[in-house]
Amino acid sequence: MNKNIQCFIIDDEPHARDVIKKFVSRVPFLEITGEFDNALEALFQIHDKKPDLVFLDVEMPEMNGFEFIRTLQGHRPQIIMVTAYQRYALDGFDHQVADYLLKPIAFERFIRAVYKVTELLPGLEPASQTYPSNYLIPEKPVKILYQPIKKQNNNDDFLLIKEDKKLIRLVIDEIVLIEAMKDYVKIHLPSRTIITHVTMSKIQEILPADRFLRVSRSSILRKNVIGEIEGNQIITTDGKKVHIGITYREIVMKILKNKV
Structure with missing residues (x-):
């Protein structure tokens, strides 16, 4: 896969969208191509923009996350559910989502979900074929929850870099x-x-x-x-x-x- 992984963010909470955007900004091969505060508006855009991945909230007005998934026809991106309620986890996997993130989201958990998506998208070599499952995850959590990276002075800060079909964990201070x-x-x-x-x-x-x-x-x-x-x-x-x-x-x- 030579292009970036194009992403939609669908969540009615501005703060929740901001957290996802900050996390996406740390992964250079992720690109936000749509941000929506309701699923209905995103549904009208999804067939034109054809994102590879959608970060999707569950409880939203007009149309909830599961209704959004059931309404999809034709283009079907990978879905990462993002919600504050653990009770939706089973329903999420019944809808064949790639992963399920519970708010507040830790960056380490976010990375694991993205890692899983790279194994599901066609044309991108799964990182697990090149690295052990814990290779992309630091030994201790990256302390950036709700804070931009520019305010960090942690030598363990890292980026995920895509080179050819491989994902590489790159320590910033190297x-x-x-x-x-x-x-x-x-x-x-x-x-x-x-x-x-x-x-x-x-x-x-x-x-x-x-x-x-x-x-x-x-x-x-x-x-x-x-x-x-x-x-x-x-x-x-x-x-x-x-x-x-x-x-x-x-x-x-x-x-x-x-x-x-």
């Missing part, structure tokens, strides 16, 4: 440099590089601003690998030379001077 390649980016790690389908603006949005710096249209650098500045180039601690864009130079120099 990223040295990110370079743009049109609709792809090349992520430099100490021991290897990874190429994945995501835009620079998307990856910049995901990465914590206190640890990463955009130095040109085509480069994002982790701040603590900056060794010195030589003309319009940054020399990293391992000797890499990274060009500073003209329009970025002033803000780069200002940020670095404040760090001195």
Whole structure:
């Protein structure tokens, strides 16, 4: 599967939608293509936009989540039910949903549900064929519930990156440099590089601003690998030379001077 997994979020609670959006923003191969506060409106859009995955609440006005599923004809995306009521779990699996998330949602549990969907979608190699079932899950929960990643200083923060047909758990503080390649980016790690389908603006949005710096249209650098500045180039601690864009130079120099 060469495209991102396109997602709908259907929930009448704004806060619940915000939580899902924050979690989706941490997974570069997930893309939100529709957000709805009622299932009826989503039903009118689903055949045109054809999402791969729907995060679906149960109790909503006009049409509840199960009625939405029963009404689907033609295109049938994978469904992850999201609800505050455990009593709906059995009904959810009777409706052949991919997984069932109980509010408040932990990010670790969210990732497990996404992991399961990758095994069900055609054209995407299941991550379980490449990694053990706990590979994508840190030993301790990621502490980002209801908080954006940019406020975190946890060395265990990670992203899920899609490379070819594999899912890779990537610790954020192992990223040295990110370079743009049109609709792809090349992520430099100490021991290897990874190429994945995501835009620079998307990856910049995901990465914590206190640890990463955009130095040109085509480069994002982790701040603590900056060794010195030589003309319009940054020399990293391992000797890499990274060009500073003209329009970025002033803000780069200002940020670095404040760090001195």
